[in-house]
Amino acid sequence: MTLLALFALTAPLFLERGALNDLWNLAFAVILASAWNLLGGFAGQVSLGYSAFLGIGAYTTVLLSLQNVDPFLTLPLGALLAAIFSVVIGLPAFRLRGPYFTIATIGVGEAVRVWASTVEFTGGSSGLRMPAESFHFNANYFAMIGLAVVTVAIAAWVKRSAFGIALDAIKQDIDAAEAVGINSTRFKLGAHALSAALVAIAGGLYAINFQYISPASVFDFRLSLSIVLMPIIGGLGTIAGPIFGALIVSTLQIKLLAIPALRDSFLFVYGGLLIVVMLFEPQGFVGVGRRLGRLAHVR
Amino acid sequence: MLTSVILNTLLAAGLYAAMAYGLAIIYGVMRIINLAHAGLMMLGAYVAFALFSRFALDPFVGLVVVAPLFFLIGVVLYVAIGKRIAGVGSTPSIESLLVLFGVWLVMQNLAYVIWTGDTQSILTGYTMKSIEVFGVRLGIPSVLVFAASALSLVVLNVILKRTYLGKAIRAVTQNRDAALLSGVNADRISAIAFGLGSAFAGIAGAMLATLMAFTPDFGRSFLLKAFCIIVLGGMESVTGVAVGALVLAALENGLAAYTSVSTSLQDAVSFALLFIALVAFPQGLPGLFARFERRTAAR
Numbered sequence: 001m002t003l004l005a006l007f008a009l010t011a012p013l014f015l016e017r018g019a020l021n022d023l024w025n026l027a028f029a030v031i032l033a034s035a036w037n038l039l040g041g042f043a044g045q046v047s048l049g050y051s052a053f054l055g056i057g058a059y060t061t062v063l064l065s066l067q068n069v070d071p072f073l074t075l076p077l078g079a080l081l082a083a084i085f086s087v088v089i090g091l092p093a094f095r096l097r098g099p100y101f102t103i104a105t106i107g108v109g110e111a112v113r114v115w116a117s118t119v120e121f122t123g124g125s126s127g128l129r130m131p132a133e134s135f136h137f138n139a140n141y142f143a144m145i146g147l148a149v150v151t152v153a154i155a156a157w158v159k160r161s162a163f164g165i166a167l168d169a170i171k172q173d174i175d176a177a178e179a180v181g182i183n184s185t186r187f188k189l190g191a192h193a194l195s196a197a198l199v200a201i202a203g204g205l206y207a208i209n210f211q212y213i214s215p216a217s218v219f220d221f222r223l224s225l226s227i228v229l230m231p232i233i234g235g236l237g238t239i240a241g242p243i244f245g246a247l248i249v250s251t252l253q254i255k256l257l258a259i260p261a262l263r264d265s266f267l268f269v270y271g272g273l274l275i276v277v278m279l280f281e282p283q284g285f286v287g288v289g290r291r292l293g294r295l296a297h298v299r
Numbered sequence: 300m301l302t303s304v305i306l307n308t309l310l311a312a313g314l315y316a317a318m319a320y321g322l323a324i325i326y327g328v329m330r331i332i333n334l335a336h337a338g339l340m341m342l343g344a345y346v347a348f349a350l351f352s353r354f355a356l357d358p359f360v361g362l363v364v365v366a367p368l369f370f371l372i373g374v375v376l377y378v379a380i381g382k383r384i385a386g387v388g389s390t391p392s393i394e395s396l397l398v399l400f401g402v403w404l405v406m407q408n409l410a411y412v413i414w415t416g417d418t419q420s421i422l423t424g425y426t427m428k429s430i431e432v433f434g435v436r437l438g439i440p441s442v443l444v445f446a447a448s449a450l451s452l453v454v455l456n457v458i459l460k461r462t463y464l465g466k467a468i469r470a471v472t473q474n475r476d477a478a479l480l481s482g483v484n485a486d487r488i489s490a491i492a493f494g495l496g497s498a499f500a501g502i503a504g505a506m507l508a509t510l511m512a513f514t515p516d517f518g519r520s521f522l523l524k525a526f527c528i529i530v531l532g533g534m535e536s537v538t539g540v541a542v543g544a545l546v547l548a549a550l551e552n553g554l555a556a557y558t559s560v561s562t563s564l565q566d567a568v569s570f571a572l573l574f575i576a577l578v579a580f581p582q583g584l585p586g587l588f589a590r591f592e593r594r595t596a597a598r
Contacts, residue, residue, distance in 0.1 A: 103577065107526075268409075271403070271407075
């Protein structure tokens with residue numbers, strides 16, 4: 001993991017722009033997957049509404065940059081707004097359990113998207129453009145890689161801390177967790193806010209890099225979908241799982257789906273992976289790895 | 300004004316009830332939240348379109364083909380996937396939700412491959428015609444849709460109330476173990492319920508296709524509306540579904556007629572209602588009434 005981070009940080013010295021772009025995409029995917037995993041994997045609360053947080057981060061950055069604020073200074077504010085929104089949504093929504101929570105988050109995500117494409121300040125369906133002079137690929141690259149490292153570090157820390165143990169207890173049996181004195185709502189809210197903030201910062205960086213956003217791009221349901229898919233394919237609730245998942249999904253997107261004949265089949269790939277993983281190995285690739293490890297051990 | 304709102308509410312409620320019932324019956328019998336419902340609705344629309352454009356079959360006559368076809372698709376889905384993911388106990392599992400989500404994505408991609416992503420619509424001789432009822436002009440397609448929905452719901456109700464099969468379905472819905480003990484083949488009933496639910500999804504999709512244009516992406520907002528209805532209706536009763544459909548339709552038509560909420564924002568309203576319904580009265584409106592009755596009885 002450390003080697004991967006070191007490689008990514010020194011890559012601008014010897015890699016060309018195209019490869020760096022791929023690494024940028026990978027880092028973006030790692031952030032989304034690992035951050036989502038804090039709530040979805042550690043605490044078992046599967047949310048399909050994360051595009052809302054990405055969109056909040058992206059719009060905060062664009063709207064403030066248009067008022068001549070330095071784009072990078074807008075990132076913490078986007079994170080704060082997303083965290084507040086996550087609490088506002090989470091307070092009522094965390095009364096729901098399992099699939100009901102998931103359905104509610106689809107509702108929230110879609111309501112936000114529809115609302116954002118009708119109001120004026122988001123640029124409506126035509127979207128908004130960043131101020132032209134705000135684009136610096138290198139700064140953005142290092143920020144994204146750095147954020148990916150920080151996100152994975154936070155996930156690793158959470159998993160070991162008392163906070164992470166409480167989340168795990170909630171995932172295994174919420175009633176039992178409550179019975180031993182864990183305030184489940186407070187812990188879920190904490191994990192939700194933390195992951196929302198991280199996703200929002202990534203959203204801000206996304207806006208700076210692509211220079212143009214619209215409700216259809218940053219509040220897209222497919223975005224929420226791929227955010228969920230990565231940790232599931234990789235392995236829910238683990239540290240390495242979301243990274244694997246991000247690697248697989250972003251490679252699929254960049255390499256496989258760039259082939260014209262396969263461009264229209266990404267839903268087949270996503271849906272098929274989801275079905276296969278959920279039916280045969282709910283632990284994802286990490287689970288497959290563990291099985292192989294056990295096999296090797298037996299011999 | 301008021302007559303027009305009432306009539307339009309009734310017409311919409313008929314369609315909504317047919318759309319939501321498929322979801323409710325599968326939930327009732329198997330404790331599965333069938334996200335593939337959206338995909339089935341979308342395929343229903345395309346099958347009606349194919350029958351209309353290839354064989355010049357009127358979409359309403361086409362329902363005779365669509366209903367058995369989707370019943371079969373549902374049974375196949377059950378055997379291939381549904382069987383493995385049936386919920387245990389009273390709460391549906393998150394795995395089943397995600398697997399069916401995968402099925403929905405695969406269906407979407409199938410539609411993209413077969414019919415491309417172009418917007419399609421079914422234009423019959425009467426699509427633009429309307430009739431006058433109580434001084435209100437109503438589109439002929441919406442009247443026909445209402446009639447077909449009402450007819451299919453009546454047929455379903457007769458099946459549920461009068462036949463052995465219907466009794467068995469209701470028995471499994473109320474208590475699966477008790478039904479098993481009294482000799483009901485719950486596996487076969489589940490297969491039939493999945494078939495019935497899918498048939499209703501197909502019918503609803505085919506009817507929606509006569510009212511509006513559609514793409515392979517079509518179905519998501521109607522899925523959320525269907526959820527909203529069954530949550531309002533308390534998840535499993537026929538009457539509950541009807542009440543939920545009426546409430547949602549009345550809210551939408553009322554908002555459109557008496558407020559300046561733009562039509563594009565209407566969807567956001569029903570998604571928000573879904574969220575509120577899930578959180579505020581998880582037992583649905585029947586549960587809410589029961590609570591009020593208890594409160595007044597206590598005095």
